[in-house]
Amino acid sequence: MRAVLNAVFRTEVGSNAVKKVRKSGRIPAVLYGHGEQNVNLSLAGDEVNAMIRHGNKLVDLKGEVTDTALIRDVQWSTYGTDVLHLDLARVSAEERVHVTVPVEIRGVAIGSREGGVVELVLHAVEVECPAASIPEKIEVRVHDLHVGESLKAADIVLAEGTRLLLDPDEIIVHCVGRTLEEEEELAPGAEAAEPEIIGRKRKVEDEEEES
Secondary structure, eight states: OEEEEEEEEOOOOSHHHHHHHHHTTEEEEEEEETTEEEEEEEEEHHHHHHHHHTTOOEEEEEESOOEEEEEEEEEEOTTSOSEEEEEEEEOOTTOEEEEEEEEEEESOOHHHHTTEEEEESOSEEEEEEEGGGOOSOEEEEOTTOOTTOEEEGGGOOOOTTOEEOSOTTOEEEEEEEOOHHHHHHHOTTOOOOOOOOTTHHHHHHHHHHHO
């Protein structure tokens, strides 16, 4: 899915110039690739934030620059709250690219009803696909997964033209049995230890002294 970002040429470079760009509510970026010259840009901050919220990886640049680009890198502030800089690589819609996409579990596994726990082993995977068909996420359906079973890279169904860049035997998700400690915690009727009440021991001692 594509987002549209309005781009403006950024002629001044250096830390002070970048700070001025950010203070104005825009995000500094660099566009490179396809054997063309690197171009310094500034992008509207609200458009960049919306693009990231929606998980877009392919963008159409409009304004002073007209191009199609892939988000190659996002630089974040120390606490991950603000986007500081973007690296954009020129691509064509038909070009095949390598991108990392998140993995999400769909459905309730049979193993969950058997007392097991479904665990996502890989939270993101790298895929190769046409730039115009980058998936927002890879969905893994676990309905038929029993305790002790797993789904590997070879089991994942992908859109035509998309392939996982993983060993076919790489485990994506599995269903494991609970440990003895977990079973005891979940056991019905299990009573928690009575908390010690401050002052109780002293009160009992005082009563013994009075008797």
